[in-house]
Amino acid sequence: MGYNILVVDDSASMRKVMRKVIQMSGFPVNTIYEAENGVNGLEICRQQEVEIILTDLNMPEMDGISFMEALRADEEFSHIPVLVVSTEGRPAVMEKVEEIGAVEYVKKPFQPESISRVLSKLLEDENGTPESPDF
Amino acid sequence: MAPRNLRTFKALTSDILEEVCFLLPARVGLEEEPAAQTITVHIACGNTTDLYLEFDARLAKVITGNFLGKSDEETSIDSTMVTSSIMEIGNMVGGNYMNALDMPPDTHLSPPEIVESPWSDARERVHYSIATDTIFAEGYPIHLMLVEHLL
Numbered sequence: 519m520g521y522n523i524l525v526v527d528d529s530a531s532m533r534k535v536m537r538k539v540i541q542m543s544g545f546p547v548n549t550i551y552e553a554e555n556g557v558n559g560l561e562i563c564r565q566q567e568v569e570i571i572l573t574d575l576n577m578p579e580m581d582g583i584s585f586m587e588a589l590r591a592d593e594e595f596s597h598i599p600v601l602v603v604s605t606e607g608r609p610a611v612m613e614k615v616e617e618i619g620a621v622e623y624v625k626k627p628f629q630p631e632s633i634s635r636v637l638s639k640l641l642e643d644e645n646g647t648p649e650s651p652d653f
Numbered sequence: 654m655a656p657r658n659l660r661t662f663k664a665l666t667s668d669i670l671e672e673v674c675f676l677l678p679a680r681v682g683l684e685e686e687p688a689a690q691t692i693t694v695h696i697a698c699g700n701t702t703d704l705y706l707e708f709d710a711r712l713a714k715v716i717t718g719n720f721l722g723k724s725d726e727e728t729s730i731d732s733t734m735v736t737s738s739i740m741e742i743g744n745m746v747g748g749n750y751m752n753a754l755d756m757p758p759d760t761h762l763s764p765p766e767i768v769e770s771p772w773s774d775a776r777e778r779v780h781y782s783i784a785t786d787t788i789f790a791e792g793y794p795i796h797l798m799l800v801e802h803l804l
Binding site: 528529530531532534535538576577578598604605606607608610611614628629 | 670672673717720721722733736737738741742744745747748749751752755756758761762764
């Protein structure tokens with residue numbers, strides 16, 4: 519048993535890196551879905567049982583902020599934990615991200631351990647039991 | 654502003670290449686051989702600043718392999734992935750440049766785009782401050798151009 523994870527990033531290479539990092543993290547994974555922007559991300563959420571989302575912020579068509587706002591406005595998806603993985607680091611934007619309800623934030627460029635750490639923390643929060651990363 | 658901002662641009666590019674692609678700023682090596690092909694990425698920070706990074710295509714391939722974590726034996730690095738990786742490096746440089754300068758929150762980072770070499774055109778632009786420099790990675794030069802709107 520594992521989780522269905524959605525990775526939303528307009529960069530195909532970054533999605534590939536994220537997929538690899540998640541698979542190597544030891545986090546229990548069932549399926550990793552990929553979307554290139556918020557619009558595609560919402561489509562996948564409607565079609566699949568997505569349980570965790572990792573999203574970039576700066577994307578064409580629908581950016582990460584709008585994507586998260588759309589998720590939060592839909593009671594079917596509002597419970598899904600969203601981790602933001604982005605180059606953005608300006609305080610005002612970070613406040614906005616927190617306000618919308620992102621559970622964690624990882625700044626690009628990142629070390630694989632950072633993703634592993636936030637995923638493990640998510641498991642801890644859910645199970646109440648600490649998980650140690652495999653790195 | 655340009656010299657200080659150019660220093661920031663250079664330092665961020667070197668740091669990101671080192672952190673993401675394990676490329677140290679080495680000048681020795683292959684730079685005597687002229688680049689047969691180059692790949693240039695453009696990132697706009699709002700409508701005030703444009704960043705350009707021009708990579709030797711051979712270095713772009715090395716960057717892609719390291720970024721994707723491919724070993725030397727794995728040769729399946731296609732041109733789409735090279736383009737995507739270079740654009741993502743540009744995205745990281747642009748985003749971190751905006752953070753470093755603490756640009757206003759309504760300043761948006763454009764999606765990175767691959768462009769023809771802008772060097773000759775840029776020098777003819779008016780009302781812009783243009784600063785250029787070159788850094789090295791694995792012996793290959795990376796040409797940087799910072800264009801700032803003066804109005």
